[in-house]
Amino acid sequence: QGLNITVNADKTLYNFCQWQLKLNPGDDSHPNHHDVAILVTREDICSRANTPCSTLGVAHVAGMCQPDRSCSVNEDNGITLAHTITHELGH
Numbered sequence: 347q348g349l350n351i352t353v354n355a356d357k358t359l360y361n362f363c364q365w366q367l368k369l370n371p372g373d374d375s376h377p378n379h380h381d382v383a384i385l386v387t388r389e390d391i392c393s394r395a396n397t398p399c400s401t402l403g404v405a406h407v408a409g410m411c412q413p414d415r416s417c418s419v420n421e422d423n424g425i426t427l428a429h430t431i432t433h434e435l436g437h
Contacts, residue, residue: 355391363417383417405434
């Protein structure tokens with residue numbers, strides 16, 4: 347099944363983490379294995395009921411060392427995207 351990106355950042359993070367886990371071979375030596383998955387989207391990941399908010403990225407706290415939680419969702423809003431990704435990777 348495909349990836350479902352919604353206006354709910356937490357749901358999108360859950361969907362993306364599950365999706366990337368299915369695609370990630372468990373063997374570290376596999377050429378398609380990845381340690382971290384980063385989703386960059388131009389979709390507004392935080393606009394419930396047409397009311398925008400300031401969330402630009404989301405990741406699990408203390409999750410980057412766990413295969414099912416080593417993922418982040420980041421809204422592409424230009425040059426500050428690099429800062430957002432760096433911040434989320436710090437989790």
